[in-house]
Amino acid sequence: MILLSKAVSSRIKGDDYQAYFFWVKACSLFHEHSKVEKIIYEYDQVKSIDDVAIFYKQPFVDERGDDIKADYFQVKFHVTQGGSFKWQDLLDPSFINATSVSFLQRLHEAQKKFAPNGKGSRFYIVSPWHLHPDNELSGLVSNTGGEIRWDKLAMGGPRSKMGKIRKEMKKHLSLTTDEELEIVLRPLRILHSTENMERLRQILNMNLLAVGLKPVEEGMVINPYVDLIKGLLTRGINTFTKEELLKICKDAGLWVGQTMQDISAHSIGIRSFHRWAENMEDETNAMLCLLEHFDGRYIKDQSHWNDSLLLKLEDFILTSTQEGVPHHIHLDTHSSIAFAAGYYLDSKSGVDVAPIQRFNGRHVWKPEKNIKYDDYPGWIYEEDIRDENLDDLVITLGIRHKIIEEVNYYLEQVQLPVRRVINCTIDGGHGAAVIKDGSHAWLLADKIATYVNDRPLKERFGHIHIFSSVPNALLFFIGQFARSFGSCTLYEYDFDNRIPGKYEPSITLQPQKKQ
Numbered sequence: 001m002i003l004l005s006k007a008v009s010s011r012i013k014g015d016d017y018q019a020y021f022f023w024v025k026a027c028s029l030f031h032e033h034s035k036v037e038k039i040i041y042e043y044d045q046v047k048s049i050d051d052v053a054i055f056y057k058q059p060f061v062d063e064r065g066d067d068i069k070a071d072y073f074q075v076k077f078h079v080t081q082g083g084s085f086k087w088q089d090l091l092d093p094s095f096i097n098a099t100s101v102s103f104l105q106r107l108h109e110a111q112k113k114f115a116p117n118g119k120g121s122r123f124y125i126v127s128p129w130h131l132h133p134d135n136e137l138s139g140l141v142s143n144t145g146g147e148i149r150w151d152k153l154a155m156g157g158p159r160s161k162m163g164k165i166r167k168e169m170k171k172h173l174s175l176t177t178d179e180e181l182e183i184v185l186r187p188l189r190i191l192h193s194t195e196n197m198e199r200l201r202q203i204l205n206m207n208l209l210a211v212g213l214k215p216v217e218e219g220m221v222i223n224p225y226v227d228l229i230k231g232l233l234t235r236g237i238n239t240f241t242k243e244e245l246l247k248i249c250k251d252a253g254l255w256v257g258q259t260m261q262d263i264s265a266h267s268i269g270i271r272s273f274h275r276w277a278e279n280m281e282d283e284t285n286a287m288l289c290l291l292e293h294f295d296g297r298y299i300k301d302q303s304h305w306n307d308s309l310l311l312k313l314e315d316f317i318l319t320s321t322q323e324g325v326p327h328h329i330h331l332d333t334h335s336s337i338a339f340a341a342g343y344y345l346d347s348k349s350g351v352d353v354a355p356i357q358r359f360n361g362r363h364v365w366k367p368e369k370n371i372k373y374d375d376y377p378g379w380i381y382e383e384d385i386r387d388e389n390l391d392d393l394v395i396t397l398g399i400r401h402k403i404i405e406e407v408n409y410y411l412e413q414v415q416l417p418v419r420r421v422i423n424c425t426i427d428g429g430h431g432a433a434v435i436k437d438g439s440h441a442w443l444l445a446d447k448i449a450t451y452v453n454d455r456p457l458k459e460r461f462g463h464i465h466i467f468s469s470v471p472n473a474l475l476f477f478i479g480q481f482a483r484s485f486g487s488c489t490l491y492e493y494d495f496d497n498r499i500p501g502k503y504e505p506s507i508t509l510q511p512q513k514k515q
Helices: 006-030 087-091 103-114 161-173 178-185 197-211 224-234 242-251 302-306 308-320 335-344 404-414 438-453 472-485
Strands: 036-041 052-061 067-075 120-126 188-191 266-271 286-289 326-332 352-358 362-364 379-385 393-398 420-426 464-469 488-493 503-509
Touching: 006 036, 006 052, 006 067, 006 197, 006 224, 006 242, 036 224, 067 103, 087 103, 087 161, 103 120, 103 161, 103 178, 161 178, 266 308, 266 335, 286 308, 302 308, 302 503, 308 335, 326 335, 326 472, 335 464, 335 472, 335 488, 335 503, 352 438, 352 472, 379 438, 393 404, 393 438, 404 420, 404 503, 420 438, 438 472
Parallel strands: 067 120, 120 188, 266 286, 266 326, 326 352, 393 420, 393 464, 464 488
Antiparallel strands: 036 052, 052 067, 352 362, 379 420, 488 503
16 A cells, blocks of 8 residues: 655645535526626636636626626645734745745735736635634634634824734835735635535535536545546646536536526525625625624614615615415524514515525525424423513523523623513434424414414503524524514623523514505
């Protein structure tokens, strides 16, 4: 047996990781509403950001509000988690296995050529490494799309911590002003903490299935997609349109035909998270992007929940749906937005709509007709009277996780005056797989709505506070029934920091007031 050196083994794994990444992106060519014109593997026009390039048929708006015509990716695989990103790495040639030119200098060259005013293209560095928690870069990379937060980097004078970073970068690039540096950094995206090899392979399989390509069988030593793209590259073939790649896949026996959802349905989408929703434009007839209101999971201005964001949501629902046509709705959003989308698409809207739920792929959660309650696990209700003299009601929906203890802690901290707390869980425990399908979710929504509507008269004069850890598709269904709840407020949990009881009120819906 011949044992490969660590260097050779690492290089092979890096090439495979790049190939997986290419095919995940290439799947977007086959979406019905794809805006991708062509995709290139090993694009030699952009040095050090040349692994994958995507060009679009027409510009679309990115997370900064800029028009984007092309994306360029440098995939930097690491065999282990033995390192992490620091801002100094961007100035170090060895970071990209070079001897004299750094990634930041390569970025500057690409920016001048393809994004002269800092707009029009994005340049990604992709790696499973994390940002070093003690390095300033961790506070500069946005969780929205991986962009550099200039508002943070621009803080402070020349002697401040950020001022010294700006000075080092300007010196490295032979720039004189902060304005010049801002233009260079504007198109940069850092996608850190990306999936390991096995997880990326699983994601690839889900994407292949979604667009009609043959998935890779479990346990196969040889991946036909990796071998195919490497073989094409050796023959000088690296640029692909949909038609060209489709023919190649058919000739290789990898095409099985469309297997995704009902293609007659009108597909719409709402996005407040960027990760996993990067290609929503290609998957939908119409899309509402709310990224401009958020810095990662966190809303930039708390008032946006109930003014500009909510107005955009209602307007989008009204203008992108119609009666007599089946709809599928993608909800890559905060839970409050999924609930509000259902609220504006209640049964009286006359719109036939089913949510797309992510779990081991994507599934249309469309309820079947003539379903029976007894066929599925139901709700378990635990009631706790706090103060008989008050009117407000708290509802906790704990399916993915048990949340009642954290909610109780939050209620104590903010001294929220409530009459009663109802903790709702599912017979069968907690977890992502507890809800079986769309029919189960719809039945649960119907049951919780009936339960809430049967509350005592005193509580009907009060306000309902809703805390949840459930799939967005279920919240969408509950929202469809929520017109009868009276005024209610949704709450968002701080998932990133995992601070116990760290909730924030978000959207408030009041049926007596036209939104």
